[in-house]
Amino acid sequence: MAHIHLIVPTVTEFNSLPLVEPLKQFGLTFSQSFITNGPASIESEFDELLAAPDVVLRAMEAEANGAEAAIVLCMGNPGVAQAREAVKIPVLGPGETAMHHAAMLGHKFSVIPTLARRRPTYEHHARHYGLESRLASVRPANVPVLEIEQNPKVFDVLLERARAAVEQDHADVLILGCIGFSGLDRRLEGALRERGHDVPVIDALPLTVLTAATLVRSGLRHAKNAYPYPPEKIYKGYEFPKRKE
Amino acid sequence: MAHIHLIVPTVTEFNSLPLVEPLKQFGLTFSQSFITNGPASIESEFDELLAAPDVVLRAMEAEANGAEAAIVLCMGNPGVAQAREAVKIPVLGPGETAMHHAAMLGHKFSVIPTLARRRPTYEHHARHYGLESRLASVRPANVPVLEIEQNPKVFDVLLERARAAVEQDHADVLILGCIGFSGLDRRLEGALRERGHDVPVIDALPLTVLTAATLVRSGLRHAKNAYPYPPEKIYKGYEFPKRKE
Amino acid sequence: MAHIHLIVPTVTEFNSLPLVEPLKQFGLTFSQSFITNGPASIESEFDELLAAPDVVLRAMEAEANGAEAAIVLCMGNPGVAQAREAVKIPVLGPGETAMHHAAMLGHKFSVIPTLARRRPTYEHHARHYGLESRLASVRPANVPVLEIEQNPKVFDVLLERARAAVEQDHADVLILGCIGFSGLDRRLEGALRERGHDVPVIDALPLTVLTAATLVRSGLRHAKNAYPYPPEKIYKGYEFPKRKE
Amino acid sequence: MAHIHLIVPTVTEFNSLPLVEPLKQFGLTFSQSFITNGPASIESEFDELLAAPDVVLRAMEAEANGAEAAIVLCMGNPGVAQAREAVKIPVLGPGETAMHHAAMLGHKFSVIPTLARRRPTYEHHARHYGLESRLASVRPANVPVLEIEQNPKVFDVLLERARAAVEQDHADVLILGCIGFSGLDRRLEGALRERGHDVPVIDALPLTVLTAATLVRSGLRHAKNAYPYPPEKIYKGYEFPKRKE
Amino acid sequence: MAHIHLIVPTVTEFNSLPLVEPLKQFGLTFSQSFITNGPASIESEFDELLAAPDVVLRAMEAEANGAEAAIVLCMGNPGVAQAREAVKIPVLGPGETAMHHAAMLGHKFSVIPTLARRRPTYEHHARHYGLESRLASVRPANVPVLEIEQNPKVFDVLLERARAAVEQDHADVLILGCIGFSGLDRRLEGALRERGHDVPVIDALPLTVLTAATLVRSGLRHAKNAYPYPPEKIYKGYEFPKRKE
Amino acid sequence: MAHIHLIVPTVTEFNSLPLVEPLKQFGLTFSQSFITNGPASIESEFDELLAAPDVVLRAMEAEANGAEAAIVLCMGNPGVAQAREAVKIPVLGPGETAMHHAAMLGHKFSVIPTLARRRPTYEHHARHYGLESRLASVRPANVPVLEIEQNPKVFDVLLERARAAVEQDHADVLILGCIGFSGLDRRLEGALRERGHDVPVIDALPLTVLTAATLVRSGLRHAKNAYPYPPEKIYKGYEFPKRKE
Structure with a gap:
């Protein structure tokens, strides 16, 4: 377990x-x-x-x-x-994990985030992970996070963005850019398949x-050489549990 | 299952x-x-x-x-x-999978393949996957595949290459560059830890x-938009089973 | 000779x-x-x-x-x-040779291959050769190889793709992406010139x-340091002539 | 004013x-x-x-x-x-400002931060700003921030790192990688000049x-299109002054 | 002074x-x-x-x-x-200075030069400075330099290009690509703000x-290591003042 | 002819x-x-x-x-x-032509120019041509152009630089970085072969x-779309022959 x-x-x-x-x-x-x-x-x-x-x-x-x-x-x-x-x-x-798996499942991926203001964030992430050459586009849904659940048009909007990403930006993998979209992956794949596109949709x-x-x-974890423990020092206003080494 | x-x-x-x-x-x-x-x-x-x-x-x-x-x-x-x-x-x-996971576990990874002639191959792979900015180095062991098993010095050679990758090339994740090295990952991690390096070693x-x-x-597979079925045509000298669609 | x-x-x-x-x-x-x-x-x-x-x-x-x-x-x-x-x-x-010459003849080149499925192949090639910053676009003709000869509209299709590459993607050199298009280069250049574009078309x-x-x-050939002879070993199912050294 | x-x-x-x-x-x-x-x-x-x-x-x-x-x-x-x-x-x-000015003053710059663990941070910054092709190296001083003032060898260490950056990594501009090094710029330039290197040292x-x-x-400020105001919402545990618009 | x-x-x-x-x-x-x-x-x-x-x-x-x-x-x-x-x-x-500052003020910048033929020039500049990942687009005004002053439509053309850069290419900073456009920066910012875009316009x-x-x-100048004096030699047809060292 | x-x-x-x-x-x-x-x-x-x-x-x-x-x-x-x-x-x-051919003949090339000050020039060229990922190194000979002919050690210096490029920088193609080195290509290849390296040397x-x-x-020339004629205008101090169109 x-x-x-x-x-x-x-x-x-x-x-x-x-x-x-x-x-x-x-x-x-x-x-x-x-x-x-x-x-x-x-x-x-x-x-x-x-x-x-x-x-x-x-x-x-x-x-x-x-x-x-x-x-x-x-x-x-x-x-x-x-x-x-x-x-x-x-x-x-989940953003990092999804981008690397997207890169393994096709040639170019697109991200569909909630808001247009998130575009530079995901572009920076792709560059940070080294995957900028695999990013086809960021196609925001323009739906605020807390409105996802009540908004009856969310799926239609996602489908529209997904089609644009596939048909215009040549994405062949899609990433749902908000955990709030969780669970819509298979349905979106199906709707795309009806339109002739065999494209995996990643629910991260x-x-x-x-x-x-x-x-x-597999016994793997992040390199401490890459992410060393913070040096001991005074912190004001924050209290952290004693480190488990 | x-x-x-x-x-x-x-x-x-x-x-x-x-x-x-x-x-x-x-x-x-x-x-x-x-x-x-x-x-x-x-x-x-x-x-x-x-x-x-x-x-x-x-x-x-x-x-x-x-x-x-x-x-x-x-x-x-x-x-x-x-x-x-x-x-x-x-x-x-395994090469592609290892590189993407290496990129997720640290900042820069090195590959230790069998022969020097494989260096360009792994450099091309890193570029193809979009991960060239994450590749610290390729440090070949200079041991032919079929001699790995009998060669008593393989571990020492891997350790020497691993240290060079970490200490000189600033790699913080290592990839064993041949399935023949399978099983040496934890031991190599341990030997590096004794030398002060906390670096994951990936057995792909x-x-x-x-x-x-x-x-x-998770219901994911490669995009057929990215890897479409080959168009039907005449092939000479090869026989393939009927496609399962 | x-x-x-x-x-x-x-x-x-x-x-x-x-x-x-x-x-x-x-x-x-x-x-x-x-x-x-x-x-x-x-x-x-x-x-x-x-x-x-x-x-x-x-x-x-x-x-x-x-x-x-x-x-x-x-x-x-x-x-x-x-x-x-x-x-x-x-x-x-011819693909590699054409891309390097295209890079020498202008600022950005486009490739017009037969099928849309070849787009990632040519994008990967450009990256492999190091020329991705010079690739303006891949604009497939959507004509299968074996239909090129009988298809009376091939030239019109090529011209349409060529114009899109030049006018929308800012390509200033074009590469015919299939040996089957061989011989259409000068005619395509002429048709583009009539539309105000002075753009070389490469028949590879x-x-x-x-x-x-x-x-x-000039006495040059590929580096054996880059492409060394395969190590001697057992191959089943293939027979190769003795190597000439 | x-x-x-x-x-x-x-x-x-x-x-x-x-x-x-x-x-x-x-x-x-x-x-x-x-x-x-x-x-x-x-x-x-x-x-x-x-x-x-x-x-x-x-x-x-x-x-x-x-x-x-x-x-x-x-x-x-x-x-x-x-x-x-x-x-x-x-x-x-100051890190971002220094890197862009370094790029304007020469061909390649190096950063001399306090600790080795900051290397990936500055490499990521260079990538984030788009300047990775201008970064020659990160050469850490290995002096903790709070020891800079009392450490009598700080200048010698900086000079050693600076020389390595210039002579081995071909940097022609240097960035002091900690505000704690502030004020050592001209002295370091002078010591380098004595060794034949005319290299600006940036005190950020x-x-x-x-x-x-x-x-x-010049009436310029950051684009609100790039850094829009955070959407209004509930925040717990933080209190912010009313926004001045 | x-x-x-x-x-x-x-x-x-x-x-x-x-x-x-x-x-x-x-x-x-x-x-x-x-x-x-x-x-x-x-x-x-x-x-x-x-x-x-x-x-x-x-x-x-x-x-x-x-x-x-x-x-x-x-x-x-x-x-x-x-x-x-x-x-x-x-x-x-001014071109180099403007690009680096544009990169500091937002995520992606566009340049609006006079003529379409300048597009490759500015793309090469961006690459040369290392900023190609920050260049959203070059959107030429198609107005010759010496006609800027008399052309009553220059501002309208700039605004049209600016909107295209912001709305289609996702630029969030703009650079006026000719000193002849000097002085139009604030007015262009204002016209964009009326259309909902908060985007700085750089008059270089x-x-x-x-x-x-x-x-x-701040006592900084270009590295002589980067830009060394030309070696002494014979020049015909040019006369230069004696170097001040 | x-x-x-x-x-x-x-x-x-x-x-x-x-x-x-x-x-x-x-x-x-x-x-x-x-x-x-x-x-x-x-x-x-x-x-x-x-x-x-x-x-x-x-x-x-x-x-x-x-x-x-x-x-x-x-x-x-x-x-x-x-x-x-x-x-x-x-x-x-010849610099541009040599770099593209070098990229076709191996995986990584090095340039051996006359002077260290030319390093950034060749690095910029490689980036300009899009070939920076293929450039292994620039290894200057430190011999001024006009001293090449009389300097009896030029060949030894070139060989030393060539070996460093191949053995340390993993270059598998070399470019003589000055027309003054013309004619030394085959001899340098021979000397490298004696040291176990099969590496083409390009005399550009x-x-x-x-x-x-x-x-x-093959009827190809540079795109006028890429290199359009300069617009007609007043030039002082220069006289050019009438354009042949």
Whole structure:
């Protein structure tokens, strides 16, 4: 049993466990935590920043509690790099995981995020991961995160963006650019198939959970040479659990 | 149970099943096939080419026999792109899978292949996958594939190359560049740790098997938009099973 | 007299000698061979793979027979890299030769291949050669190779694609992306000139023949450091002539 | 009089005003603030993260108090991107400013940061700014930030790293990679000149102050299209001043 | 008082001093010179070349006359690299300065030059400076330099190009691609703001003047390691003042 | 008979015709011209600039006199881009031609120029041509151009640089970085072969002549879309022959 911890990086206490319930059959067990300080949703680099300190704290607690890997449930991967410094277990961001798998499944991928303002963020991510030559486009849905659920046109908008990405930008893999779109992947694939396109649509959450399990099971984790522990020093206003070495 | 098929791309009929035996506990079942025509080992692009047609044939047969994913057991990924055109199940190459995971586990990775002549091959692969900015170096062991097993100094050589990659080229993740080095990953990590380096060493075989399982379990496969079936036409000298659509 | 050998990488036994007849005046002599095993046309990476082993064999035979350079008559360059390993004479692919010359003749080039599925292939080639910053676009004609000759609209289609490449993608050099389009270069240049565009159109076959002659005459050939002979080993199912060293 | 606000992103309340005193003659006036929550020094991405929320807050206060530009006094630019979202006045990071000016003053620059662990950070920055082709190397001094002042060998170490960067990596511009090295620029240039190297050494603090003044005086500021205000929403645990629009 | 010398690289003796008059309040003093041999306007690489020798001569004279920095008033930066070799004071080109500042003010910038033929020039510049990943597009106005002043539609054309750059190419910073457009920056920003775009428009002339002042005031100049004096030798047909060392 | 014109871009009136004499057997006829104004040798961007206006003039005269292609005899390609604007016949620079052919003959090439100060020039050229990923290194000989002939150690120095490029930088093709090294290519190849390296050494002059002939014979020339004629205007101090259209 690989123990995967899910960190929900918003103060909404959105329960993500039902989303990963179907993955338990693969020998996985889950825990979950929320941030206490931070935004209600993540739609800017400002939001990412305010979510991140608590994300790191949750990762440290999860490691202390025996989690074997931690996942931050936001495509912007807030706090992921810093949490990797703070702990030894693998910490995964779904945005990074999705982009690398997209690169393995086709030649060019597109990301469909919620808002147009996220375009530079995902372009920077692609460059940071080294995958800018594989990024076909970022095609924002223009739907705010907290309106996804009530908005009856979300699927139509996603399909329109997906077609533009495939037909105009030559993407052959698509990434749903918000965890809030989770669960629409197969339906979108089907609608594209009806229009003649055989294109995988990546719902990053299950993919990232299974990738975390792969790392645990193959004994791999992030290099401490790459993400060394922060040097000991005085911090004001933050309290962190004692490091588990 | 995810059914993963292993294709051994040499005519030596090397039995790879014992290598993946420990992965069965994760709900995996394995089959295996060998090429009939081709080289005894893969050490050149010439060798890769001569192995590849049979690799594609084996992938087609595996799909016909119900395999849910196929893996080609060579870091050069011979026949992988063409097999993706010929079948619908995911076909994975350990070289590609290892490079993308290496990019996720640190900032820069190095590959340690058998021979110096493989350096350009791995540099081209990194560029092809879009990961050239993450490749620190290729540090060949200078040990021919078929001498790995009898050569008592292989581990020492790998350690020397690994240290050079970490200390001189600033690699923080290492990839064993030949399936023949399989099983030396943890030992090499340990020897590096004694020298002050916390650096993951990737043995691509188990990693690729688990990644194949991840794709199967998350319902993902290669885009047919990216790897369409070859157009029907006359082929002389080759016989392929009827396509399963 | 430089002796250039032409390898036709399809089983159609298409006679290419008339195409190069006009080049004999420049002190060139030609021989030709066909593959025995492989596809009737090359329209996929699968086709390229199945053509390539025989291409390498033909290159080895050509070298044994005194050819001073060999050319593979397909823009996808099947078997070219492997043949360079197997022989010492220069082996040229028209796709690679055309791209480098296109880069010398203008700022950005576009390729017009037969089928949309070839787009990623040519994009990968450009990256492999290091020329991705010079590739304006790939604008497929959507005409299968074996229909080129009978299709009365081929020229109109090429002109439409050429105009799109020049006017929308800012290409200032064009490459005919299939040897089957050979001979349409000057006519296409003329039609573009009538529309105000002074843009060279590259028919890769004569260009590659003359480039091969240039190498022969300036005493240059591919580096064995780059393409070393394959190590001696057992091959099953393939028989190659003894190497000429 | 251009009013430039300096944000010291550590809890040490280090007084930076004396460092900029000589710049007042150029018609500049300065204010300064410190972070309340965060680290005593910045030596990791973890430290950057914990400093950043208060940096953004300080930038918002500075704008409310009439500052015309704000500068974050750390080469890692913590909170700079997020502050640009939160305010309308230009917010500058000395790391970014130094790299672009270095690119204008020569062909390749090297950065000399405090610690080896900062190498990937500066490599990522160079990529993020688009300047990776101009980065010759990162040559860490291996001196912790809070030991710079007492360490009598700091200058010798910097000179050794500078020479290595110039002589081995072909850098022709150098960037002092920590505000703590401020003031050593001219002395280091002189020592290099004695060894035959005419190479500018960038002390990023005065350069960034003057660049901020340039933006103010030429009426330029960061694009709100690039750094839009964060969407209004609930934030827990953070309190921000009302936005000045 | 920083003394900035302006070199007008055309034979029109266009008086540029009124353009920089408003910058005198920042403690700057200006001198100006014209080329004697060369073109009436700069619209081709041919024009740039013919202007450049005299530009270098003027830079040498300016240095001899006590100028602390020199600026060449053309976005193509003719003679800038060579003048940097010939003198020790900073020599700035407005095209280079504008691109680096554009990269600091947003994520992607576009250039609006006079003529379509300048597109490759600015694309090459962006690559040369290392900023190709930040260049969104080049959107030529199609107005010859010497017609700018009389053409009543220039502003409308600039606005149309600016909107295309922002709305279609996702530019968030704009560069006026000709010194002849000087002074239209704020008006263009305003017209874009009315259309919902908050995008800085860079008029390179004042920005470059202030950047030159920044270099002078922070004691920075171009590396002689990067731009060494030309070796002494015989030159026919050119006469240069004795070098000031 | 293809008529190739050679432009010697120095005022030394060095007779280059004997160097191309052996190429006459391939149906080529040569003419030659010198510059009147400019430097005695080309060792800086300053030298390149002062040579270039006369180079363009010579190209225009050559075209008027019936030359079918023109070559500028300097690896720095001075005036080549501008001459392409001024004439319609192909104008080739040996530096550009050599780099593209080097890229075709191996995986990575190194350039051995005369002086260390030329390193950035060749790095910029490689980037300009799009070939930066193929450039292994620039290894200057540190021999001034005009001392090549008398310096008895030139060959030893070249061999030392060549070995460093091959053994340390993994170059598998070498380019002699000065026309003054012309004729040492085969000897250098031989000396490298004795040390176990099979690496082509490119003497750019004959290669460029034959490439020019290839363009003439295949009816290709530079795109006027890429290099349009300079717009008509007033030029002072320069006189150019009437354009041949």
